[in-house]
Amino acid sequence: MTSSKTDARPRAVVGVLAFAGIVAALTQTLVVPLLGDLPRLFGTSASNASWVVTATLLSAAVATPVAGRLGDMYGKRRMLLVSLAPLVLGSVVCALSSSVDPMIVGRGLQGLGMGVVPLGISLLRDVLPTERLGGSIALISASMGVGGALGLPFSAAVAENASWRVLFWVVAALAAVVGVLVRLCVPAGRTASEAGRFDVPGAVGLGGALVSLLLAVSKGSDWGWTSATTLGLSAASVAALLVWGWWELRTSEPLVDLRVTARPLVLMTNAASVLVGFAMYAQSLVVPQLLQLPEATGYGLGQSMLAMGLWMAPAGLMMMVLAPLGAKLTAARGPKITLGVGSLVIALGYACALPLMGTTVGLLVVTLICNTGVGLAYGAMPALIMGAVPRSETASANSFNTLMRSIGSSVSAAVMGVVLAQMTTDFAGHLLPSEGAFRVALLIGSGVGLAAAAVAFLIPVRPAAGADGTDGTNAADRSDALPHLPSGAKV
Structure with missing residues (x-):
């Protein structure tokens, strides 16, 4: 190295x-x-x-x-x-x-x-x-x-x-x-002292499985969820993932080390990442539509595209403002607690949306709360992952975690799309998502946030003595090693 x-x-x-x-x-x-x-x-x-x-x-x-x-x-x-x-x-x-x-x-x-x-x-x-x-x-x-x-x-x-x-x-x-x-x-x-061999079959297999899965999820509403194309792609993705998993466990230099990924800390962090990705993306689909629907609907707020973007902007900036607070919470209590707290804040934001969705200021408050939670959660997930894998696998493990978030976002888009498409109301001859559809979508977002918090708090992390960020298999063998925490920090 x-x-x-x-x-x-x-x-x-x-x-x-x-x-x-x-x-x-x-x-x-x-x-x-x-x-x-x-x-x-x-x-x-x-x-x-x-x-x-x-x-x-x-x-x-x-x-x-x-x-x-x-x-x-x-x-x-x-x-x-x-x-x-x-x-x-x-x-x-x-x-x-x-x-x-x-x-x-x-x-x-x-x-x-x-x-x-x-x-x-x-x-x-x-x-x-x-x-x-x-x-x-x-x-x-x-x-x-x-x-x-x-x-x-x-x-x-x-x-x-x-x-x-x-x-x-x-x-x-x-x-x-x-x-x-x-x-x-x-x-x-x-850099690795010996680069080794890149796992081409693993990359092709994972790529094929992901393309099949995400095509089925993202285009299912257009093609029909029970269409031969959607079902065929879904079946192909499952089969490809099974074959890919078999190969990754068999090869000596895998694209993704599934043995490390299967460790409880990494596995449950990735599971929480899917849920947080879902919850994060749901509000970015629901709130802009509420802001832009005509006021004559009784629940839309009639904002232009530019005005909608300006109302949404402070929430994204909130993630940057809250980053130091998230880092302090992680240093004091560990990234597991930060991830759990962030997920609970996301759930709270969705719950607040139910009484506040009737005004632009109310929706601004909702997005600020939700993105505060997202910022806390997103800052904690890489810390958990990097504390559980050796330095030689840091980038691939983080990239796989990012992929889990993306899959959560894709599933969120599909689920929210179905809810908003199925629960509609007639407005001047056009079918629009009903107020009930938005309320159901917000309740789903809150439920998923609570599920992410439950998974986060169950992550099996223990205090790490002497977590100094040293390299090697120690960090991977000791799933609780958190390289950025001061020695003896509570988790």
Whole structure:
């Protein structure tokens, strides 16, 4: 192993990696204001235009665990720079697109760059002093919320006042700037003394399983949940995952070490991550619709796209503001408690939405509460994961955890889509989600938040004596090792 921990400039490193997270999140929310106009802009159907979102989801799901494993093998900073290349290229392709096909290709390329956040968080363990690690993890995790918060109003403002192509040129420029800053300010970190062999069959198997699963989840409402295509893809994903699991347990250098992943701490943290991802995404689907539906419905608030983005923005910024508090709670009580508390706060936010959904200020309060919980939870999950795996698997384990959150978000989109599509009311000849549908969706979000808290508090973590962040199998063998906590910290 080689390390550059002593050469790190902590503030510069954290600032650059947080900026990378903001750009990645901005990329994901970039097309939301354009979705309604894409069929007209490209002369295509709404179903075809929806692939502009689906393509990013699928490519990110496949690329994230692959980038993590390659980061462990060849260097996290190197793979971070490699991941930025398709992000820049995809943005340029989208900016130059005149039809939906190249736009989908460009969005797929952008998805290949979504591994920058777990790679950046994993790199922190290599290059920062132990005492700075907890707060830095929380800050970079929160950067995703900031990017999402800025993305909606920025995209809406540009779409309303300039060419939509400007959005993608801006992202291309920002991603290029991130690459330069990473190269200049971020140390290389640790690399494996022997890179070993990359698990190509494992990557292909996991990729095929994820594509089948996420296609079935994200397109099931369009194709029909009982259609042959949806059921066939679901069955194929299960079969592929079983074969993939058999292979990963058989090979000596797996893409994902399932034996480490199956340890109670890692397994239950990933389970909680799926639930938190679900709960996080649900409010980002429900609240914008409530804000934008016509006031004449009796429950809609009649806001424009730009106004909706501005009402949603403070919630994302709250994640960054609360990052230091989350780090202090983790240092005092351990990441398990931070994850559980964050999940409870999410559940509270959804519960508050039921009496507050009738006003814009009320929904602002709801999003502030929910995103406070998301910020606490997102900062705790990487700390739990990195405390349970050896340094040689930090990036792949973090990337797999990120994948679990993405799967939770995808399932949330499908479930909330079904609820809002099935419980409708007629408004001026158009079917719109009813007030009851929104209440059911909010109750589901609160229930899932409570379930995430229950799983979090059951995570089997014990106090770690001498958790100094040292490398090797000790951290993996001792599932309670929390490298960023002071010695003797309570969990």
